[in-house]
Amino acid sequence: MERTKARNAIALSMILGLASLLIIHVSGDNSRVGQFSAARYHEQMRQLQAFKASLIGRQSVSAISLSPSSAPALQAESAPRVYLVTKYGADPTGKSDSTEALNKAIVDAFQGPSEGFLMEGITNLGGPQINLEGGNYLISKPLRLPAAGAGNLMILGGTLRASDNFPADGYLIDLSASSSSSQEGKEGSSLNSQLDSSSSYNYEYITLKDLMLDSNYRGGGISVVNSLRTSIDNCYIAHFTTNGILVQGGHETYIRNSFLGQHITAGGDGGERNFSGTAINLMGNDNAVTDVVIFSAAIGIMASGQANTFSGVHCYNKATGFGGTGIYLKLPGLTQTRIVNSYMDYTGIVAEDPVQLHISSSFFLGDAFVLLKSINGVASGVNIVDNMFSGSNNGVEIVQLDQSKGPFKGIDQVVVDRNNVKGMNIKATVARGGVEGNGSSWTVDFNPVLLFPNLIKHVQYSVSTSGILFPSYALHNVSENRVVIESDVTVPANIFVVVDQT
Secondary structure (H helix, E strand, C coil), X not given: CHHHHHHHHHHHHHXXXXXXXXXXXXXXXXXCCCCCCHHHHHHHHHHHHHHHHHHHCCCCHHHCCCCCCHHHHHHHHHCCCEEEHHHHCCCCCCCCECHHHHHHHHHHHHHCCCCCECCCCCEECCCCEEECCCCEEXXXXXXXXXXXXXXXXXXXXXXXXXXXXXXXXXXXXXXCCHHHHHCCHHHHHHHHHHCCCCCCCXXXXXXXXXXXXXXXXXXXXXXXXXCECCEEEEEEEECCCCEEEEEEEEECCEEEEEEEECCCXXXXXXXXXXXXXXXXXEEEECCEEEEEEEEECCEEEEECCCCEEEEEEEECCCCHHHCCEEEEECCCCCCCEEEECCEEECCCEEEECCEEEEEECCEEECCCCEEEECCCCEEEEEEEEXXXXXXXXXXXXXXXXXXXXXXXXXXXXXXXXXXXXXCCECCECEEEEEXXXXXXXXXXXXXXXXXXXXXXXXXXXXXXXXXXCCCCEEEEECHHHEEEEEEXXXXXXXXXXXXXCC
């Protein structure tokens, strides 16, 4: 109320000032030359000042004077909300532990003015930034947000390195429900009560940007649990033993323009056989990984949630020959994943019971291939099309089946086609072949090409003969992926056949 009165008084003063200029200007215009005198001018100004004083007098004295306590409050509200961690005592040289200082900066960011709500029950913090100022900070405990039920906050611009006593199962940055319960002290408890949320999500719109995270072979880099619209952008995450990034539950975590590896290498590493850990572990839905390089890990991306998208991913984390996997889709029967414009470099893709899986416009180098793994024998709505495969002429098939737990039985709408192949064996669900010869029976064997054994659903064929006879001919058999055409008489003929397994 006091601030409102103050603003009204200031606005009134400005209006009266403009009015004084207008009155003086009009008086000059209406005065005849030679009749405008200093005495007349001063008399008009005296009357104007008296009028102004009478109006301002109606406001209380407190309306036009700010109390000492209210002035800083106004300044604080208008100041940029960038929290420089060195001002909290963080050591940018990385020589001493900065955990406490960094967490204090985060708590202060949470205690600033809010801007209403994002999702229902998620307080909009208004976009404060915790700026690491390009420093290298040693931490002995995970950095955690002090309370659940908040969003619109950024941590950016520096390096975090795990100490030698960092928890082996921890994450350098931990956005989980346990964050709020793990904070100690009055500030954390008070903040919990302020942000006590009825939302089904822990956080929304948390941005982690321009960070290098060195897990020092102690746990992982980033954990995002049951959060919404989290952005991880331009991060370099190394030396993890569990997960570089873990996303569990929630929706729409976007990982962009980032680099991940357990060991810092550029390929050809002598210890590649021993690489372990998972670079990105997606245990949630509707996430996207875009323009990301994964250069060392046993598994590049593990996805056990549906409706995820991978684009522009380069995996050379661990060669398939050494037991590595570039992308592992572990959600049997509900895959719903799109992999496009990616580069599988000596490491491939594994999909368990794939249902609604699209792989296209990607490059597979060094005998890398796609493996469809039967769990319950289901493969449906799969497109593996328009990719490039390059190998070393070792007889490796571009798409393979793992039916060790039982054969694929529920096969529907699986299309493997239009892939160009060099130095590997092509596999497809659509095939073309032909045979010629003089006889009454012709067999075209599609086993070298067709993906699924003993499965031909549709056949088209043509018979052309140069003889004088017009034989009657028919499709006789399609078992064991072999098409047999027979005629009633012996003739020289060319047989052309198209088959598909969809």
